[in-house]
Amino acid sequence: MKGFLLFCLIFIHVHIVGQEKKSIQFVPFFNNLPLELGKKYVLNDSTWFEFSTCRFYVSNLSFLNEGKLKQKVNEFYLLDLDEPSSLLIDIQNNQFDQVSFSIGIDSTTNVAGILDGALDPINGMYWAWNSGYINFKLEGTSSQSTEKNKSFEFHLGGYLAPYQTIQTVHLPIRNNSNDILIGFEILAFMKEIDFKKSSNVMIPGSNAVQLSSILPSIFTVLSNEK
Amino acid sequence: MKNKILFFFFCVFSIGLISFSIQSDPELIEFVAPKKWPKPVYNFPKNPLTEEGFQLGRKLFYDPILSRDSTISCASCHLQYTGFTHVDHAVSHGIEGRKGTRNSPVLINLAWNSTFHWDGGVNNLEVQGINPIKHPAEMDNSLEEVIRRLSISETYPALFKKAFGSTEINTASIMKALTQYTVSLVSSNSKYDQIRRKEKGIVFTDQEKNGLKLFQAHCASCHKEPLFTTTFFANNGLKIDSLLNDVGRYSITQQPKDSMQFKIPTLRNIEFTFPYMHDGRFRKLKDVINYYSDGINTKDKHLSSQLLTPMNFNEMQKKDLLAFLLTLTDKTFLYDKRFSFPK
Numbered sequence: 001m002k003g004f005l006l007f008c009l010i011f012i013h014v015h016i017v018g019q020e021k022k023s024i025q026f027v028p029f030f031n032n033l034p035l036e037l038g039k040k041y042v043l044n045d046s047t048w049f050e051f052s053t054c055r056f057y058v059s060n061l062s063f064l065n066e067g068k069l070k071q072k073v074n075e076f077y078l079l080d081l082d083e084p085s086s087l088l089i090d091i092q093n094n095q096f097d098q099v100s101f102s103i104g105i106d107s108t109t110n111v112a113g114i115l116d117g118a119l120d121p122i123n124g125m126y127w128a129w130n131s132g133y134i135n136f137k138l139e140g141t142s143s144q145s146t147e148k149n150k151s152f153e154f155h156l157g158g159y160l161a162p163y164q165t166i167q168t169v170h171l172p173i174r175n176n177s178n179d180i181l182i183g184f185e186i187l188a189f190m191k192e193i194d195f196k197k198s199s200n201v202m203i204p205g206s207n208a209v210q211l212s213s214i215l216p217s218i219f220t221v222l223s224n225e226k
Numbered sequence: 227m228k229n230k231i232l233f234f235f236f237c238v239f240s241i242g243l244i245s246f247s248i249q250s251d252p253e254l255i256e257f258v259a260p261k262k263w264p265k266p267v268y269n270f271p272k273n274p275l276t277e278e279g280f281q282l283g284r285k286l287f288y289d290p291i292l293s294r295d296s297t298i299s300c301a302s303c304h305l306q307y308t309g310f311t312h313v314d315h316a317v318s319h320g321i322e323g324r325k326g327t328r329n330s331p332v333l334i335n336l337a338w339n340s341t342f343h344w345d346g347g348v349n350n351l352e353v354q355g356i357n358p359i360k361h362p363a364e365m366d367n368s369l370e371e372v373i374r375r376l377s378i379s380e381t382y383p384a385l386f387k388k389a390f391g392s393t394e395i396n397t398a399s400i401m402k403a404l405t406q407y408t409v410s411l412v413s414s415n416s417k418y419d420q421i422r423r424k425e426k427g428i429v430f431t432d433q434e435k436n437g438l439k440l441f442q443a444h445c446a447s448c449h450k451e452p453l454f455t456t457t458f459f460a461n462n463g464l465k466i467d468s469l470l471n472d473v474g475r476y477s478i479t480q481q482p483k484d485s486m487q488f489k490i491p492t493l494r495n496i497e498f499t500f501p502y503m504h505d506g507r508f509r510k511l512k513d514v515i516n517y518y519s520d521g522i523n524t525k526d527k528h529l530s531s532q533l534l535t536p537m538n539f540n541e542m543q544k545k546d547l548l549a550f551l552l553t554l555t556d557k558t559f560l561y562d563k564r565f566s567f568p569k
Contacts, residue, residue, distance in 0.1 A: 111340075113272060113352035114401040121356055122369045122397050128356040130478050131349040160479060205480040 024061075024099070024180045026079055026087040027222065028054065031187045037081050049190060051140035054081040055125065057104050057118070057133065060168070061089070063096035070094050076105065078118040078125065091180075097173055099180065103215050104135025104166035107159040130204065132159055135166060136215060138186070144195040152195070156212045158204025165204065165212040169219045181222040188218040252276035252389055257337065260414040261423070263452055266337035268351055268409050273402045275410065278389040281568065283407030285385065286400065288567050291375050292358075293365035295321050300358065300404075301567070303330040307560050309495035310334065310411060316506030320364035327363075327470050329506035334494050334559075337409045339457050344488045344504040346459060347478040355404045356397075369397050376400070413494050413559035414452075421553075422452070430553065437550025440543055445518075447532050448490045454554065459487040460530040463522040467505055474504070486528060497555045511551060515544050 028035035031043065035051065042048045061073040071094055080086045109119070110132045125134045134157040141150045158165045173180060192214045201207045255275040259266055273279075286292065287300045303318040304310040310333035312318040318330045328344050342348035348357065358364040359372060376382040376395045383393035390399045420428045430438065441449075450456045459475050466472065466486065475484035488504045502508040508517065519539040522529065539547065559565075 111349045113269065113350040114398045114405075116396060116398040120397050121353065122373075126353075126356075128348075128353065128360055129343075130347045131353050163480065203480070 022091050022093050022176075022179050024089045024091055024182060026058075026089075027181055027183045028081055028087075029183055029185045029187070032185075035081070035186055043187075047143050049140060049142045049144075049187075051081075051138065051186070053137055053139040054186065055079060056136040057125065058089070058101050059105060059109075060100070060102040061091075062100045063091070063094055064098040064100065065094075065096045070096050076109070076118045078123060094176075096176055098170060099173055099182075100168060100170045102166050102168050104157065104212070105133040105159070106166060107164070109133075110159040127155075127157065132204070133157055135212065138189070142190075142195075144190075144193075145199040146195055147199050152199045153202060154193075154200070154211060155202045156208045156215075158208050160204065163204050163206065163209050165208050167212055167215045169216045171219060171221045173221060183220050183222045184218045185220070186218065189214050252278040255280065257410070259337075260412070260419070260452070263414070264338060267340045268337040268405075273352065273405060275406050276389060278385070279403050279406040280410055282385045282389045283403040283405065284565070285568050286404055287407050291379070292367060292372055293321050294367040294371070297321050298365060300355075303358075303364075304333050306562075306565055308498040309413075309560065311499045313498065313500065316501050318364075320358075320361065321366050324363040324366075326361075327472060328504055329501065331489075332492065332495065332499050333408055333411050334413045334492050335453055336411060338453050341457065341489065345475045345478050346489050351409055352401050352405045354408075355401050369400075372400065373397070407565075411559075411565060413556040415558040416494065416556040417553040419452075419556070431549065433546050433549040434553055435550075436543070437546035437548070440539070440547050441550050444537050445547075448530070449493050454493040455490045458490055459484065460490050460532075461486045461526075461528050462488070462518075463524075463526050463529045463533060464503060464507070464517075465523075467507070470505055472505065483528075493551060494554050495556055495560065497552050498560065511548060512544065515539070515547055519544060 030041050030049065030051075033041070035054070037051050037054065040048055040050045056079055058077040058079055059075070061075065061077075062069060063071045071092060073091070077089055078086060105119070109115070114121070119133070121128065125137060126132070127134065134155045136154070136156040138152075138154045140152060142152055143150065145152045156165055171182065189211075193211065198207050198211075201211055253276055255277055257266065257270055257275055287304075290296045290299045290302075292299060298321055303312040303315075305313060307313075312330035315330065317326045317328060319325050331342075331344065336342075336351055339351070340349065342351065342354045343357070348354045356369065359367050359369065373395050376386075382395065386395050386399055386403075387393045389403060392399075417428065417430075421430060448456055448458075448460055461474075464486070473485050475487040475489075476482070478484075496502075496511065500509060500511065502511070502514045508514050518533075519537045522533055522536065524534055524536055
């Protein structure tokens with residue numbers, strides 16, 4: 001139901017906003033289906049997944065044209081599947097053929113002390129005992145988990161060398177006259193995980209680095225031809 | 227009709243202007259670093275010190291409202307008279323007598339530190355306070371609950387408005403206020419400091435002078451003057467406590483070289499900050515001196531290089547060193563009314 005509402009929202013938004021302003025809409029998928037929290041996805045007789053939390057930071061949002069930087073947005077966005085409006089980012093109507101952004105928070109911001117808005121530690125994306133932001137958080141249950149209650153928790157973050165986890169995504173934009181739809185396929189992430197090794201990653205370190213490195217490949221531009 | 231509307235907006239604007247001018251700006255305080263000290267590392271421009279901000283932070287520091295069952299405050303484990311540590315407690319206890327795993331660190335000259343906790347896991351003074359509030363063995367509370375309680379209290383919203391211009395209380399304003407208090411805890415008036423400043427009539431005794439020489443030869447590379455710490459980390463060879471299993475900085479960096487490294491503490495006011503070490507295993511200062519003198523296993527592969535040569539002090543030298551350490555006591559700081567429980 002949430003997925004359907006989301007698509008309605010995108011549809012309405014695209015038509016109301018028109019040419020003055022544009023937006024980037026992030027669209028979550030699991031196995032090519034719209035991803036909804038709290039819904040069980042069965043892949044085959046023995047494999048299933050259910051997600052309870054999916055939230056991550058997008059920062060350094062940049063627009064390029066013919067290799068040249070046109071605009072960089074100095075804003076931190078906390079995308080949360082539980083709040084569909086957070087997946088929609090308004091942007092300026094520039095001419096560009098590439099969009100790039102970071103998944104996570106840069107090291108300077110990680111040491112900058114207390115911050116508010118999307119970066120308020122109250123948002124549950126902050127480690128107090130090992131100061132720093134959780135870049136990407138995914139929680140749920142799965143047949144693959146080695147935990148007794150079948151749970152998995154991936155809290156990916158860390159900014160100290162050699163375990164930096166921030167990732168950069170570059171996506172070519174073929175037609176920028178419309179709103180940009182960026183899909184992310186969570187199955188592509190889950191497929192790469194060796195559950196026997198780790199059903200839980202909750203601290204910075206080599207596991208967090210390895211899992212974070214998968215993230216850029218899960219983002220694709222959905223067809224935005226008219 | 228148009229005029230009426232214009233007049234209405236004029237009134238609203240005027241009232242706004244008047245109330246704006248009544249709301250006085252908080253009184254700025256300049257943070258003055260003692261002469262010849264290094265520059266503080268805290269980013270003051272991001273959180274300018276004001277009298278109102280400092281007093282609000284002080285009130286919060288002493289208020290048990292921060293803990294889940296409203297029984298303990300920051301001051302429960304950080305008592306001013308003992309250099310803002312939990313005297314006589316190897317490890318501290320939080321609400322319901324829950325015990326922690328480390329010795330409560332002193333809060334002295336924090337403006338010169340860029341890492342906090344024995345493992346250096348906290349990277350900015352402003353975010354330090356989140357830890358004791360949330361830790362199950364300390365205050366076991368949530369930021370949401372703290373904000374809720376402060377927001378409905380009779381006194382706090384007005385105090386936040388005075389300090390930060392808004393009655394709306396959030397994580398940032400709470401942490402900034404606490405920081406304004408803790409960053410102001412500067413100890414720089416010990417006998418040692420007075421002698422360094424060449425104050426009239428104050429001199430080291432012969433014993434203290436000998437102690438200073440020993441200190442500079444054997445201790446000062448880690449406990450560097452004038453802060454009496456480099457603020458970095460070191461492995462001083464203490465054997466791991468098999469019950470606490472605390473590997474120190476390794477738990478933060480996941481780097482084998484950091485195993486059993488702990489933050490080098492300042493030695494200022496050390497006379498009153500017992501027990502000593504990250505787990506409070508030494509009750510007396512003379513136990514600490516004995517350990518460094520004769521107790522270190524110098525074959526430990528991970529031992530700090532500065533400790534590889536045994537010091538082997540004789541009894542006289544140990545007494546001299548102790549005498550010097552006592553010159554780091556700063557009673558002006560320990561009894562400064564400005565830092566005490568707000569009445």
